[in-house]
Amino acid sequence: MAENRNRQAATLATVRRFEAAGFRAWPAATVHYDGTWAVRLTAGLPAKRLNSVNPLDPTDVGRIDERVVRAGRRFEAYGRPLTFRMSPLAGAELSAHFDAEGWSRFDDSLVMRMDLAKAPVEGAIDQIPLKDIGRFIGASMKVHESEPSLRPGLSEIIGAIQPEVGLFVLERGEEPLATLICVHEGDIAGLFEIATARAVRNQGHGRNLILSALKWARLRGARQAWLQVEAGNAxxxxxxxxxGFEVVYHYHYRRPPEA
Structure with a gap:
């Protein structure tokens, strides 16, 4: 019994570390706390991880209905649907409450990590990240096929990242083939917004760019890399x-029936 409790505590400590790193690496415009629920909202971008309630303690389950109403008012003010991001830190009791209330569950995702000492980066291109945020955003939006209206919000988020940021673009001439953001903080490096242009997928461009970013992070002292990916993205x-990435934990999103 004690061994199981110790293992669970170690697992939750790992989850807390990656969740905190994710918040710093991809910061919401505003964050409010209701107990240990982090209410993250961003007017300029509709991404769920930037517009969600993130419970951070499985034991913080008092006055759930009252707190859900408060969170709902904040989301309504931003014109966002009330959304909870349910990592292992949310706990089984809150999940059971949402089940009983008929909340939907969607977009199951994984957090994965790898030991950078084992990363196959020996042959990777030594690529210098872009310093020009505007150029990177233009390339990223083209690869992601994003709406032009999202540009100011993306610029705001990237500009607000506090840890060291590597903006990576793989190009052919002036045409962007793949883009990603690598956020280096201490001994870990997170990969975000990884994408390859639709016309050149399955040609190794994404893999090559990831390896360049991992090489860059390892040279800066990172010992492990991590990322998030939807479980259905085969x-x-x-x-x-x-x-070499391996699953650390899962998370998913919940919304009330009226959302």
Whole structure:
């Protein structure tokens, strides 16, 4: 019994570390706390991880209905649907409450990590990240096929990242093939917004860019890399698995029936 409790505590400590790193690496415009629920909202971008309630303690389950109403008012003010991001820190009791209330569950995702000492980066290109945020955003939006209206919000988020940021673009001439953001903080490096242009997928461009970013992070002292990916994204999971990434934990999103 004691061994199981120790293992669970170690697991939750690992989750807390990656959740905190994720908040710093991809910061919401505003964050409010209701107990240990982190209410993250961003007017300029609709991404769920930037617009969600993130419970951070499985034992913090008092006055759930009252607190959900308060969170709902904040989301309504931003024009966002009330959304909870349920990592292992949310706990089983809150999940059971949402089940009983008929909340939907969607977008199951994985957090994965790898030991950078084992990363196959020996042959990777020594790529210098871009310093020009505007140029990177233009390339990233083209690769992601994003709406132009999202540009100011993306610029705001990238500009607000406090840890060291590597903006990586793989180009052919002036045409962007793949883009990603690598956020280096101490001994870990997170990969975000990984994408390859639709017309050139399955040609190794994403893999090559990831390896360049991992090499850059390792040279800066990072000892492990991590990323988030939707559980249904089979091509991405196959790529990350082939590079040496392994699943650390799962999370998903919940919304009330009226959302």
């Amino acid at each position: 091509p991405a999971l196959a790529l990350y698995g082939s590079l």
